[in-house]
Amino acid sequence: MSELNSFNEALLQFLDSSPTPFHAVETMVTTLISAGFEALDERDEWQLKAGGRYFVVRNGSSLVAFCCGASDLLPRGWRMVGAHTDSPNLKVKPTPELHRHGYFQVGVEVYGGALLNPWFDRDLALAGRVNYENTQGELRSCLLNIARPVGIIPNLAIHLDREANNSHSVNPQKDLPVVLLQSGEKEDFRTLLASELTEHGVSDVAAVxxxxxxFYDSQKAAMVGWNGDFIASARLDNLLSCFIGVQALLNSDSDSHTVLVCNDHEEVGSQSAVGAQGPMLESVLRRIAGDEVSLQRAMANSMMISADNAHGIHPNFSDRHDANHGPLLNAGPVIKNNVNQRYATNSDTSSLFRRLCADQSVAVQSFVVRSDMACGSTVGPLTAAALGVKTLDVGVPTFAMHSIRELAGSQDAFNLNKVLSAFYGLAALGVAN
Known part of the structure; x- marks a missing residue:
């Protein structure tokens, strides 16, 4: 198997094993521990060693992993990569039960800016975190992944909605309750969960x-296209970047001071204890540096690359792009630019990235949103504002972003990994402050 095929096979496995941010972090932690990283507890005093490799987890859904290089931190600073663990989805409400016409349904909330129409007529699995009281009266939590299709949101037949192909708006409250089963009884969702936990080996559940x-699409990630040119999967935005970041971090040498941060809640604004607007990354970096002055000196020599998917130019909708800035799939990573600081890229950071791409023989592209359209954002500007660190926003070009199933090129993740691995190994930025 070629290096590219091996990389993509591991990527597909990661996507399938990570239906929620909790599962994504659990999967990344397993990989890091296997590579010799040591878990740290924020409640403890840390004893960090030169050459040590560590990680911290908050809420089970955000992670900071870092390597303490053998060289002096202050003149080199950190090479940091940022991504996010969450993706738009449908979350089950706290009291979700709906009993209508003999069907048991559960109500859902829309998390993030989801493209809703593709959620209809999909075989939906269910995953996340469950908190319960055990038989000893203790509070416990565990991860649950019901990977089989347990729900569906059926479309209305076109005979009953003759305008469906012309206009099909979605009312999240009315149209999205998920059908779980058919029964005349008054099922309770927590009771179903307790039974499912027992089936998954959690034997001490007294009450959920x-x-x-x-909910998530039960269809697995796959290589698609006549020649296998594409990767189709749920949650490419932004688990693809999380996977790339972990692989690049594992490639970093013992002399480098490297950091990977994968935050939750990016899709809903990042303002949380574990989001990019929260204190997690800065707290970890301050503890590594040891004091405020050392933190600021190290930060002045540091750089962050925020990796989050970019909009590839869609052949059926090319008019939605600026004609000179329409990234192609499998044509290299994309530098994301916005003069209004929706992305944190500047000419210093983008020029460094272009040189890294050239050194790795990787093509590079640029994205600028049309001047008459609103621009999205990501964790880059938030991290830059919080830390005062030089920052660049890049991403792999993608189709159908925020759909239940997205599409990326089969070469792009591998090539971005090569560039981020080289970035992690930089002894000096060569960029003026």
Missing amino acids: LDYELS
């Missing part, structure tokens, strides 16, 4: 108290 559960 609460949960954070999301």
Whole structure:
């Protein structure tokens, strides 16, 4: 198997094993521990060593992993990569039960800016975190992944909606309750969960108290296209970047001071204890540096690359792009630019990235949103504002972003990994402050 095929096979496995941010972090932690990284507890005093490799987890859904290089931190600073663990989805409400016409349904909330129409007529699985009281009266939590199709949102037949192909708006409250089963009984969702936990080997459940559960497409990630040119999967935005970041971090040498941060809640604004607008990354970096002055000196020599998917130019909708800035799939990573600081890229950071791409024989592209359209954003500007660190926003070009199933090129993740691995190994930025 070629290096590219091996990389993509591992990527597909990661996507399938990570239906929620909790599962994504669990999967990344397993990979890091296998590579010799040590778990740290924020409640403890840390004893960090030169050459040590560590990680911190908050809420089970955000992660900071870092390597303490053998060289002095202050003149080199950190090479940081940022991504996010969450994706738009449908989350089960706290009291979700709906009993209508002999069907048991559950109500859902829309998390993030989801493209809703593709959620209809899909075989939906369910995963997330469940909190329960055990038989000893103790509070416990565990991850649950019901990977089989347990729900569906059926479309209305076109005979009953003759305008469906002309206009099909979605009312999240009315149209999205998920059908779970057919029965005349008054099923309780928490009772179903307790039974499912027992089936998954959690034998001490006395009562399910609460949960954070999301429906997801049960169809597995796949290589698609006549020649296997594409990767189709749920949650490419932005688990693809999380996977790339972990692989690049594992490639970093013992002399480098490297950091990977994968935050939750990017899709809903990042303002949380574990989001990019929260204190997690800065707290970890301050503890590594040891004091405020050392933190600021190291930060002045540091750089962050925010990796989050970019909009590839769609052949059926090319007019939605600026004609000179329409990234192609499998044509290299994309530098994301916005003069209004929706992306944190500047000419210093983008020129460094272009040189890294050239050194790795990787093509590079640029994205600028049309001047008459609104621009999205990501964790880059938030991190730059919070830390005062030089920052660049890049991403892999993608189709159908925020759909239940997205599409990326089969070469792009591998090539971005090569560039980020080289970035992690930089001894000096060569960019003026």
